Amino acid sequence: MKKQWKSLALAGALAGSLSLVAMKTDDRFFEIARNLDIYATLFKELNMYYVDEINPNRMVKTSIDAMLKALDPYTNFFAEDEIEDYMTMTTGRYNGIGALIGQRQNKSIVLMVYEGTPAEKSGLQIGDEILKIDGVDIKTRKDTDTGKLLKGQTNTNVKLTVQRYGQKGPLDLTVSRDVVKMTNVPYYGMISEDVGYIDLKDFTATASREVRTAFQELKGKGMKKLVLDVRENPGGLLNMAIDICNIFIPKDSEVVTTKGKVTEWNKTYTALNPPLDLEIPIVVLTNSHSASAAEIVSGVIQDYDRGVLIGQRTYGKGLVQTTRELSFNTKLKITTAKYYIPSGRCIQAIDYSHRNPDGSVGKIADSLKTAFKTKAGRVVYDGGGVLPDVVIEAQTPTPIALSLTNKGLIFDYAVKYRHEHPTIKPAREFHLTDAEYQEFVKWASNQEYDYTTQVEKDLGTLEASAKKEKYFDQIQDQLKALKTKVSHSKDADMMTFKTEVQTLLEQEIAGHYYLQKGLKEASFATDPELKAALDLFKDMGRYTATLKGAK
Structure with missing residues (x-):
């Protein structure tokens, strides 16, 4: 009889709890329906009675963006006219000319021309000011979106009218649009006799293939050690991060686990293919802008003691986004889970679920961080990005260098230098003479810029x-x-901080001749994280000791 009463009591309790769950679900749906009705009636009243005409698309987009902003920065709505931008973000491809255009003093200036693109083939140069696009005067049309005018169907032509430094009148250039692929690996090469370098800047749909190709080519050139650079890499596709990890860790090794509200979506991802190399010594360069997929790669390399991380703590984005199709060809990119790397740690740094009274969010307190261990037993922590094994303090630019860069004077002088010097030495060998630096100082003294130390x-x-x-x-x-x-003197500061200013100038000039590859190669000689990596590779005893957790 007692067992029967216990069974009845248990059944009653279970039914009560299920009823409670059902009530809570019903309450939530009622609140959603109620608020949607309020929103619809409010919008109707605005449309009917507001003093000016309103743009329904713009109003709804603004309200949706404000709602999603209250959650986290990564949950985003893409309206129908933004789908092309979404596709470019995920695939790295778009139909256009292959040039980066920026605004400088109300002028549309070519800031970079990408290698092998229609823009480069047409003769467009960094520093060109775009005056007209297909006859449309963009200086007088303030509402013109230059980027959209340059994009278009493959094999269609766009006529550009540009003003080039040193030319008396405008030039007309005809550019044939094509599929432009923004590469994930803008540079790779040998940086010493046996050290290869791969610069990984994104995780779009071809990232893994590009890294594999670069790795195999470098091995063919005699690479015995690898520097993988994920600094300034904002992340991207999760499957690309998994496949890149797979290059260096055994098949079936755990890479990342996702955990969210929808338990059916929780999943542990493993390396699916045989690795390319399990032995080559690796250094991964990170900084505070290495995020998401870049943190998966660097965190996995660290968790398996597969390589040494050098640089600064990574950004701390341990959130996974999923794209959901909406009506009328719109999309929602929504945060659905957190990811956990093999040691078990989640490296999400900001707790968006617990906001301060003023609406701001704070990073997870050190007291709430948990210790985990790598495969070899080294202690690592969650809750705040990936901390490198060798920390290099981030360089802070001096006020004069910052001012010269922000005012565009470094860029402008590089345009001038490119016009006056048809050729220069290869980017790694190029250096300004003392006399050339003095010419820059004299030129800058006649420009408008200032700063406060x-x-x-x-x-x-x-x-x-x-x-x-x-x-x-x-x-x-x-x-x-x-x-x-x-009290600072600009002329005196030009000499006091000559090394920094001259380095910035040399890199910018090299970029104007050799594009992205020139920018990268010109930075090698003064890159502190890269220097630390090369120094570590010269002392393999220290490299091995670091992986074992020895101080």
């Missing part, structure tokens, strides 16, 4: 505090003397 800012704060607290009269003479002493 941190010391000057601190003195300004001290002066304000002194006035507020009635001490200014007592220390004003000392403050005046300090101000005079630390």
